[in-house]
Amino acid sequence: MSNSASNAPKPEVISPLEKTPVSIAQPVSSDTALTMLNLAKRYGKRWVVKDVSFSVEPGQVVGLLGPNGAGKTTSFYMVVGLVNMDKGMVKLGNQDLSKYAMHERARAGIGYLPQEASIFRKLTVRENILAILQTRKDLDKAAQEQELNKLIADFSLEHVCHSLGMSVSGGERxxxxxxxxxxxxxxFILLDEPFAGVDPISVSDIKEVIVALKRRGIGVLITDHNVRETLAICEHAYIVSEGAIIAHGTSEEVLNNELVQEVYLGRDFQA
Structure with a gap:
């Protein structure tokens, strides 16, 4: 082999994102929406999230999806308040929550369900729910009891309401x-991996619960590795890759997006 051939520059490896310019518009949201604007997070010299913007309307189910290491979980945790943002803003309506701690965001109206079991194992199902109702200053004891019974009925928990948290199934939990x-x-409720660790029947139950939340007018933001189930329940989805939103739209629009197929779903993915 000649020296000129051996000294020739090697072809540059270019990621699909560099080959394909991506222009994502800022979310257009109402004055009652949960809106994330230009979220960014850096660890050391590396920006793991770069100007990520998305929104959730009341009564809307939205998915935040992407490959492992894409930045979706960090983005999600910045909304929850588990990770501090280096740039950007989290707004609930016209209220800036960016500097609110997690418990302050909860008081403002942002609920959070972590991936890990959070049920109080040594309390009954009934006591688990009542423990939260008792913190509400807007309810007297009679109103707490009324709301407790309604929640137990709404979520079909009557048969386990006196069972300890440690003894119920994954779906019941x-x-x-x-x-x-x-x-x-x-x-709004933020669901972190709601389909993780539950059987197929329980997945169906959880999807029904998410629909029930929507009917109540509660906005739902989901991040989950179960792409098929998440897209089946979402009205709108945002796809994160290499720290940025690369596409968003309805489930059908996302599934048919060539860039999403190339960097995330694969060409053979079937919904």
Whole structure:
């Protein structure tokens, strides 16, 4: 082989994102929406989230999806208040929550259901929900009892209401945790991996619960590795890759997006 050939520059490896210019418009949201504007997070010299913007309207189910290491979980945690943002803003309506701690965001109306089990294992299902209702200053004891019975009925928990948290199934636990989150009377609920660790029947139950939240006018933001189930329940989805939103739209629009197929779903993905 000649020296000129051996010294020739190697072809540059270009990621699909660099090959394809991506222009994502800022979310257009109402004055009652949960809106995230230009969120950014840096660890050391590396920006893991770069100017990510998305929104959730009351009564809307929105998915935040992407490959492992894409920045979606960090973005999600910045909304919750678990991770501090380096740039950007989180707004609930016209209220800036960017500097609010997690518990202050909860008081403002943002509920959060973590991936890990959060049920109080040594309390009954009934006691789990009542524990949150008792923190509400707008309800007297009679109103607390009335709301408790309604939540138990709404989430089909009557048969386990006197069972300890440690003894219920995965699906029952999830329903109890969501009912408990609703006991705080949130405007929005953020669901972190709601389909993780539950059987197929329970997945169906959780999807029904999410529809029930929508009917109540509660906005729902979901991040989950179960792409198929998440897209099946979402009205709108945002796809994150390499720290940025690369596409958003209805589930059908996202599924048919060539860039999303190339960097995330694969060409053979079937919904």
């Amino acid at each position: 999830r329903r109890c945790e969501i009912a408990r989150a609703l006991a705080a009377n949130p405007k």
